[in-house]
Amino acid sequence: MAQREAIATFREAARIARDQKLTPYLVQAALEFDTAETFLEGSGNASLALLEEALAETDAEESVEHCRLLSRLVRTVHMTGAREQSSEFALQAVALARRLNDLPSLFDALACELMHVGALPLSADSFVQRANVLLELRHIAETLGDAHTIGHACARCLAGYLEIGQVDQFESALERYRQIAASGQHFVDKWCVTGAQAMRAILVGDFAEAERKTRDSLQMAQSADANLATGVYGMQMFSIRREQGRLAEVAPIFKRFIDDAHSEDTTWRPGYMLICSDLGFEAKARDNLDRLSESAYGVPMDSKRLVTLAYLAEVAARLRDVGHAERIYALLLPFRDQAVTVPVFTLCCGSAARFLGMLAHALGDWSSAEQHFEYALHMDERLRAWPWLAHSRHEYALMLTARNRIEDRRRAQDLLALAAAEARKLRMFALVERIGGAQSGAGTRN
Known part of the structure; x- marks a missing residue:
């Protein structure tokens, strides 16, 4: 119907x-x-x-x-x-x-x-409690025995598991949901499963599979006139194209979304701002960051809050804007223990600590940056989030190079080598190019 x-x-x-x-x-x-x-x-x-x-x-x-x-x-x-x-x-x-x-x-x-998930901070001390809620939810669904309820439980649990780094449970929920969708007739389940498979593919760095699943998910949703489809598709394709070094292809789409929206609508602006920063249009990125700061960065109190803060953090860190970095750091810090996740089945961008590490680097707070990056390496590896682990290694190496202690230099070189190898393996061309510049800079410094 x-x-x-x-x-x-x-x-x-x-x-x-x-x-x-x-x-x-x-x-x-x-x-x-x-x-x-x-x-x-x-x-x-x-x-x-x-x-x-x-x-x-x-x-x-x-x-x-x-x-x-x-x-x-x-x-x-x-x-x-x-x-x-x-x-x-x-x-x-x-x-x-x-x-x-x-x-x-x-x-x-x-x-x-x-x-x-994605809206409110969750400390590491609360991870066990959250895991118990996820377990009880799935147990109730299986007890009730209704396929739709089981599917609903699995869908809700996907982002919940990733937020606390429980990737094996995420895989279990996704497989159970796939079984439900395959045996049923509800288009919502089939759409969600396909989107979740795209989410998983992005998480592990299989970007070709991610693109196929993302397009399939959009096609299913459009056939049912579901309004959520455009947002999910936009965020997933943005992440895919960014890692492939093809952001220029989606920049006009984001610009159109912003132009078509009301002036107070900040939904797409952080992504567009990040595109500008990545493509070298720093003045435009800074202008958008300044405009967002007028409304406390326009961060909604919804499931997009954490990913929005992550985008803002990247731009402020790359611009080395101390004022923005300080304010965004304060907003992001309560999320330091969890992964950046967009429910129900949209995106997981690895550890939030990586973005805090980038901001601390921009602020010259070496001790905090080191602590954040060490946590990010642990969380990203725990998630088996290989693209984001490569990014965490790269950003950590940049911080160590900037701090430039004797013991930092060897660690930075090792981290860059690991990041470069993973980026080449996953065909993350934007990161490969960025690491090449970082290695050249490190060689010149040494």
Whole structure:
């Protein structure tokens, strides 16, 4: 069923249930309408009022119907921007679901915790707790036995696992999701799996496979008129082309997105700014960075927050702009332990610590930079994120070369050699060229 037909059907069912004062049917229609809107449009705006209306009708607070509506509201309220209210709903929903032993409600409430991936900091001390939530979510889904629920659990867990560096569990969730998608008829599952396979291919540096999967995912989503497709495709192709040294091909697309958007829309500007920086247009990159700084860098409190900060960090570090570097460093520092991940199945750019190391290098804080880069090497290797490990080695080598202690020189040469070998193997032509310049500079210095 096409997107708009599904949404219209559930909206009409809700109207009939409301007119006939059939509360159980109103609850079911509200839940189905919310599923259709949030998964296909990604906004939740239209379903929010209907969920709240149905919640008001279920005045018995210990009822299963009330619990399921409350659990679903956690996600939908979060998507519409009221995140503090969403957190309050989450506490109520989890507690009520556990009291009632209602697994569907508990599933919805726990799944909503994963909507904070990429939006809120997560310290290493919290990794075990996050892993337990991921495990419980998948266990509940398998217990319920519904293929759609299992697929939903796997999709939500993908970015959650990568954020804390659990790549084996990521692979397990992706394989289980692939099985569900292959045996079912839901286009959403097939689309998400294909996008997740592109995400994985980017993570390990198989850029040819990543491009094939990215294009397949876009084609599937367009056939169903899903609005999320353009953003996922744009971020994935940007990452692929950047590593291939082909950013000039996507620069006009990003520029068009910015020109077509409202002036206050900063969604695509950080990526375009990074393109300008990579291609040598430093004045344009600096101008965009200055404009973003006027609104606290326009960093949204959503799943794109961490990757946006990472892009800003790269530009500020390359421009050696101390003022911007200091402010962005402060924004990024709370994320230092986790990987830069864009859910549900979009992107993982390796350790956030690499970007902090770059900023600390720009600020001349050698001790902090060293600590960040050492952590980044560990996290990137743990993720088997070979492209990002190459980048971490390269940036660490640049810092060591700049610090220029006797013991730094040998380490910098070793790191550059490892980075260059990996970059050539993965056909990361932009990094190969950049490392060549770094090695020439190091040779001149020595």
